[in-house]
Amino acid sequence: MPQIGQFTRLRGLFTGDIRTLLIxxxxxxxxxxxxxxxxxxxxxxxLKDADGPEVGAAWKRTGDRVGEYLSLLLxxxxxxxxxxANLFQKDDDKKVWTLIWKREETRRAKPEDAS
Structure with a gap:
């Protein structure tokens, strides 16, 4: 799963950069x-700062193995x-978070009956 961003949590805000081949x-x-x-x-x-255009939303989630994380939709x-993508806390540092992207698997269509 590729890391596409690094974020810092400070005073309730998360700030960071998303970097991919095109973004x-x-x-x-x-x-x-x-x-x-x-x-x-x-x-x-x-985008850019707290007053910039809104480009998405994030939801708090909790996982058994990873604990608290954010699920982002841009x-x-x-x-x-x-x-x-998902924003996970990096190790035990509560200020540093890593944005991880994983391609969603598409469901395969069921083969049609041959009869």
Whole structure:
């Protein structure tokens, strides 16, 4: 799973860069003051700074092996599909987080009956 970003957590904000073959952008994750439901995002994602255009959202998640992490969804008209990635805490350093991307597996269609 490729690392596509490095982020720093400071005063509730996550700031960092996404770097791929085609993307090189600085983004900021800003906490949502009062998420309306359990499925509402925990953070909004903004380009360049907290006042920049909103380009996505992130949800708090907890995994048995990794503990707390964020599930990110970034979207832009130039992307063929939304980019999904997970932001994990790096080792025991609560300030440094790593953005990991994994291509979603597509489901194969069931073969048609030959009869």
């Amino acid at each position: 090189d952008r600085h983004i900021v994750l800003v906490p949502v003051a009062n998420p309306s439901t359990g499925s509402s995002p925990s953070y909004t994602i903004h 979207d832009d008209p130039t992307l063929a599909a939304p980019l999904r």
